Amino acid sequence: MRNNILAITLAATCLLTxxxxxxxxxxxxxxxxxxxxxxxxxxxxxxVYNTGENGEYNLIVNKSGSQLGATTSASIEIMDEVLLxxxxxxxxxxxxxxxxxxxQFNGEKKVTxxxxxxxxxxxxxxxxxxxxxxxxxxxxxxxxxxxxSSPDSINAERKYVFLKPTVIVPTVxxxxxxxxxxxxxxxxxxxxxxxxxxxxxxxxxxxxxxxTLETDEELLNKYNEQNGVDYALLPVxxxxxxxxxxxxxxxxxxxxxxxxxxxxxxxxxxNYVLPLKMTDCSSPYFEVNADKSTCLFGISYVPDxxxxxxxTLSRGMTTIYPNAEVEGSIDDMYDGNPDTYYHSAYGSxxxxxxxxxxxxxxxxxxxxxxxxxxxxxxxxxxxRISIFGSMNGSDFSKIMTITNGLPTAAKGTYxxxxxxxxxxxxxxxxxxDTAAGNSFALAELKLHVN
Numbered sequence: 001m002r003n004n005i006l007a008i009t010l011a012a013t014c015l016l017t018x019x020x021x022x023x024x025x026x027x028x029x030x031x032x033x034x035x036x037x038x039x040x041x042x043x044x045x046x047x048v049y050n051t052g053e054n055g056e057y058n059l060i061v062n063k064s065g066s067q068l069g070a071t072t073s074a075s076i077e078i079m080d081e082v083l084l085x086x087x088x089x090x091x092x093x094x095x096x097x098x099x100x101x102x103x104q105f106n107g108e109k110k111v112t113x114x115x116x117x118x119x120x121x122x123x124x125x126x127x128x129x130x131x132x133x134x135x136x137x138x139x140x141x142x143x144x145x146x147x148x149s150s151p152d153s154i155n156a157e158r159k160y161v162f163l164k165p166t167v168i169v170p171t172v173x174x175x176x177x178x179x180x181x182x183x184x185x186x187x188x189x190x191x192x193x194x195x196x197x198x199x200x201x202x203x204x205x206x207x208x209x210x211x212t213l214e215t216d217e218e219l220l221n222k223y224n225e226q227n228g229v230d231y232a233l234l235p236v237x238x239x240x241x242x243x244x245x246x247x248x249x250x251x252x253x254x255x256x257x258x259x260x261x262x263x264x265x266x267x268x269x270x271n272y273v274l275p276l277k278m279t280d281c282s283s284p285y286f287e288v289n290a291d292k293s294t295c296l297f298g299i300s301y302v303p304d305x306x307x308x309x310x311x312t313l314s315r316g317m318t319t320i321y322p323n324a325e326v327e328g329s330i331d332d333m334y335d336g337n338p339d340t341y342y343h344s345a346y347g348s349x350x351x352x353x354x355x356x357x358x359x360x361x362x363x364x365x366x367x368x369x370x371x372x373x374x375x376x377x378x379x380x381x382x383x384r385i386s387i388f389g390s391m392n393g394s395d396f397s398k399i400m401t402i403t404n405g406l407p408t409a410a411k412g413t414y415x416x417x418x419x420x421x422x423x424x425x426x427x428x429x430x431x432x433d434t435a436a437g438n439s440f441a442l443a444e445l446k447l448h449v450n
Contacts, residue, residue: 034153035065035155036113037158041158054125059123061121063118084144097141106124108122110149142164170201211278302417313334336444347438351438366450368447378435379435389423
């Protein structure tokens with residue numbers, strides 16, 4: 001019986017229609033002398049940040065109608081569980097009231113308007129840590145407000161506010177995750193090279209704090225296994241990290257760099273990786289973004305390009321898979337004429353990857369290659385190339401996969417960086433993706449070795 005009475009009372013006094021709230025508060029109101037309403041109503045999503053500080057929200061009550069110079073008042077009340085349950089039943093909601101320790105209403109519940117007042121505000125403090133605890137238990141919690149007890153009219157469509165705060169936990173992460181390549185050469189007389197590893201903070205930063213980095217060799221082991229490479233762990237004696245292995249953020253800056261200094265005299269030519277994991281923050285409120293917490297900081301130590309020489313390529317030292325000349329010839333890649341080209345087999349089988357194997361007379365550890373896309377079509381332009389090396393022509397190890405900087409236009413030219421690997425007498429240039437999808441075409445190909 002009590003619930004029925006409350007339901008009738010609620011319906012009669014509120015005149016709820018279920019119409020969504022807009023900010024056009026003057027619409028439909030001018031026939032009334034004075035009318036009050038929440039400027040923003042219904043469910044309001046509020047983002048608060050878990051930074052050790054509470055969130056704030058300002059409730060705004062508008063006075064409108066034809067008699068703006070009138071004096072009036074109303075009361076902002078928090079709905080009790082009975083009224084909220086009636087509202088839920090009428091509108092298919094499942095709202096629950098946050099525990100009282102999750103929020104604080106600041107100021108007088110009564111809002112009074114003088115002749116010159118068109119709006120009044122009341123502040124609500126949102127207790128971030130308590131809200132976070134409640135949200136972990138249920139995502140239907142709200143702080144429900146209602147406008148009532150006015151001598152004038154209250155807009156039935158704009159008399160409810162349901163604050164629904166979401167607690168955002170700020171995170172720290174590497175700017176780039178996964179493998180990142182840094183190439184250093186012996187061209188400089190300086191033994192040490194300093195490289196930057198950037199990290200970012202997810203929101204406006206008002207604090208000073210540190211993030212700790214640790215090396216994790218297992219990250220490198222997994223990368224080698226998954227990518228078919230054999231990169232070496234960067235020796236401890238070959239590098240140093242700034243700030244004792246911590247990235248320091250300062251208030252006002254959302255990014256920071258770890259400076260990594262590499263010593264060339266502690267390295268042989270080759271590919272090295274410093275596998276890093278961001279473990280924790282000095283602030284108890286911030287978290288490390290688990291999806292962006294690791295970085296494989298690659299160091300490729302290579303001889304200067306000036307120490308390489310060009311190989312005279314010929315048909316006799318070339319093997320191609322699939323072994324067919326369906327358009328153009330192998331010689332067309334080496335003739336110095338950009339208007340001739342070799343096209344790999346473009347039938348439906350075998351599919352990419354297709355490759356070119358080049359047999360060398362001597363063993364080498366470094367190479368650089370160049371090519372030009374065919375002059376009259378770009379469908380066969382490589383979009384992904386892997387380079388392999390082998391001593392016996394049968395057992396190949398991957399040196400590098402290249403996807404960035406490859407030309408896609410007809411007549412486009414490409415020059416690779418200097419690449420290093422284990423000793424090799426055979427080089428495999430493997431095209432793994434093109435626009436054609438089933439073949440590649442090259443007008444010219446050049447190879448340089450140390």
